[in-house]
Amino acid sequence: MTVTGVAIGLGHVWRFPYMVGKFGGAAFVLFYAFVSIFIGVPALMAEFALGRQTRRGPVGAFAAGGLPFGKQVGWFFFFVVAAATGYYSGVLGWVLYYALGQIAAAAQLPYDAAAILPPDHGFVLKSFLLQLLCTGVVIAACAFVVLRGVRGGIERISKVILPAWTLVLIVLVVRSLTLPNAMEGVRWYILKFRFADLTANVMAAAIGHAIFALSLGGTFMVVYGSYLKDDESLARPALWTAIGDTAASLIAGLAIMPAVLAFGLQPTSGPGLVFVTLPKVFAAMPAGWLFGTMFFVGLFGAGYLSDIAAVEVLVAGITDNTKMSRPRAVWLMAAVCFVLAIPPSINNAVFVPWDLTFGSGMQTLGSLLAVLTVGWCMHRASALEQLALDGGRPSPRWLVQWIRFGIPLVILAVGVYWLLTAVFGMIHAV
Numbered sequence: 001m002t003v004t005g006v007a008i009g010l011g012h013v014w015r016f017p018y019m020v021g022k023f024g025g026a027a028f029v030l031f032y033a034f035v036s037i038f039i040g041v042p043a044l045m046a047e048f049a050l051g052r053q054t055r056r057g058p059v060g061a062f063a064a065g066g067l068p069f070g071k072q073v074g075w076f077f078f079f080v081v082a083a084a085t086g087y088y089s090g091v092l093g094w095v096l097y098y099a100l101g102q103i104a105a106a107a108q109l110p111y112d113a114a115a116i117l118p119p120d121h122g123f124v125l126k127s128f129l130l131q132l133l134c135t136g137v138v139i140a141a142c143a144f145v146v147l148r149g150v151r152g153g154i155e156r157i158s159k160v161i162l163p164a165w166t167l168v169l170i171v172l173v174v175r176s177l178t179l180p181n182a183m184e185g186v187r188w189y190i191l192k193f194r195f196a197d198l199t200a201n202v203m204a205a206a207i208g209h210a211i212f213a214l215s216l217g218g219t220f221m222v223v224y225g226s227y228l229k230d231d232e233s234l235a236r237p238a239l240w241t242a243i244g245d246t247a248a249s250l251i252a253g254l255a256i257m258p259a260v261l262a263f264g265l266q267p268t269s270g271p272g273l274v275f276v277t278l279p280k281v282f283a284a285m286p287a288g289w290l291f292g293t294m295f296f297v298g299l300f301g302a303g304y305l306s307d308i309a310a311v312e313v314l315v316a317g318i319t320d321n322t323k324m325s326r327p328r329a330v331w332l333m334a335a336v337c338f339v340l341a342i343p344p345s346i347n348n349a350v351f352v353p354w355d356l357t358f359g360s361g362m363q364t365l366g367s368l369l370a371v372l373t374v375g376w377c378m379h380r381a382s383a384l385e386q387l388a389l390d391g392g393r394p395s396p397r398w399l400v401q402w403i404r405f406g407i408p409l410v411i412l413a414v415g416v417y418w419l420l421t422a423v424f425g426m427i428h429a430v
Contacts, residue, residue, distance in 0.1 A: 009306030010091055011213045012245070013252040013299050014274045017260075020253055021267030023205050025188045027197035029253065032206040036246040039207065039410060040214045042403050043367055044221055044238035046374040049386035051225025052234070053378065057316035058219045058366075061226070066377035067369065077366050078317045081219050082333070084358040085310040086135075086340030087351065089142070092303045093134030094275060099296035102282070106289035113279055118347045131345040136338060141304070142311045143334040147327060157308070161301040168298035169248070172255035175291055176262075185258030188267075190250075201421075204414045208360055211367050211411075214245055215306065218366035218373075223313045233390045248302075255295075274299075311337070368411045375404035 020028055051057075054064035058077050063070030097116045104111040116130045145157055176182060215221060228237065256274075259281045260267050267273070282292035311333060318329040344351040374383050387395045387403075 009215075010088065010095070010299070010303040011209070011306075012249045013256070013302065014091065014095075016209065016213065016249045017253050017256045017267070018273040019205060019209050020189065020257065021273065023202045024197050025267075026190050026193040027199075028202050028206050029190055029250070030193055031198060031203055032210055033246050033250065035207050035210040036214065036242050039407055040210055040216070040242045040245075041235070041238045042399060043211075043216050043371055043407055044214060044241055045234045045387060046371045046403050046407075047216060047218065047221035047367075048225030048228060048234045048238060049374050049383060050218075050370055050378070051222040052228050052230070053382055053386050055226050057223045057226065057313060057320050059317040060320050061222050062218070062369065062373055065373040066379070067373045068377075070373075073369060074317075077217070077219050077362070078314065080217075080358055080362040080366070081310055081313050081317075082336055083340050083354070084362075085307065085314065085337045086342075087344040087354050087358065088303075088310065089138045089307055089337060090131055090135045090341045090345055090351075092138045092300065092307055093131055095296055095300045095303060096134050096138060097130065098275060098279070099293065099300055102279075102289055102292040102296055106293070114276075117275060118345060118351055120348045123346055128345055132338075132342070135341045135345070138304070138307060139311075139334050139338050139341075142308045143330050145308050146311045146315055146330050149326075157305070161305055165298045165302045166248075166251075168294050169251045169255055172291060172295055173251060175285070176255050176259040179259055179262040179285075181262045182258040185261035186254070188261060189253055189257040200417060204417045207410065207414050208364060208418075211364050212360055213249060214242065215309070216367040216370075217363035218370035219313050220309050222370065223316050224309075226316075234387060235389055235395075364411060364415060368408060368415075371403060371407050371411075375400075375408070 050061050050065050054061040056064055057074075058081075059071065059074035061070075062074045062077075067073060094116050098113075101111045101113060116127055116134065118124075118127055118131065148156075177186070211217070225234075228234070256278065257267055260273070260278070263281050263284055265280065278295070279292065282288035282295070285291060311330070314333040314337070315326065315329045318324055318333065319326055322329075324332070344354040374386075384394060384400070387400065389395060
């Protein structure tokens, strides 16, 4: 539950639907599900193995795993997680604002739906201050749970929030599918698959999003791998994390896309799909305030688990490498994350590059380095021991070779593709 809660977050409900809309529906969805199993599960096993073998967070794990300049690499990704946690907490603050806004709308209280969203350019003091207020509340709530530790805080709250969020999603799916013309949205979302739609652009986007959605990146899953028992097969938590993660995305899309298309709205509205388009859907529904409240409260719960995980990664980095006590480390990292939430709160011209850099880009690089560390730098006998199946049975040879060669080549190919796309895009623009 805890590791699945780490993976499931805003990426599944905020990011996944607008990626589906941007990259054409069923082709993206089905290839994403394929990638989550055949790349996601082995990559998760590798990151769990790195954490459990070294019993360290990312700062110490890369060095202990034998990666050249491992300590410097670990501190670099420590900063990446801090910067990503800042903007992620900001987005979670938006969700909190919209959840309260749905309740306010039901009570016929004044509520400005657009007040908290940052402008495309320039600076608006009202939205900036609202973002910082909500971000501060979110980070303080995360610190409160992390202070109680993994089992006393994070594990306990995961067991409550994940089942509740699943129930909310199922209710929303039922409501979405009973709307007029909803089946047209279902066909576009998951049934209207054509091989011609499976372009290089779609495949690269699906692979990148799978890495993002599974919280791969040489940070989160390394920390939680360090908490796993020595006699537990890593295949089981990796498989169930990938299944739970992918199912959450597919169900979230099924709750959102048919409803969007049923009301004649565009699924290609980008990152604003959840915050701009969906409130219009809820407003047009009978008892829409109730479904809107359920949606945004549930989304906050799912994102909250991932935010807690991010703070835990940072705290582990501090306590593993300094003599600072856990409570002091918690409040220090809470303050750092709040400060790093300020730049992307100014406007979308800062937020979008911040998201792409510290979210998608650096996360993919971290996943690549984690897999290379396990496949090529860690002592081979130690790596095989960590990757063993139930009962100590050795992993199939193809799985080991896939971790050593296949996954790094796939990630490198995606990185080169996006780099060339960006370069040719700039040349064409000039």
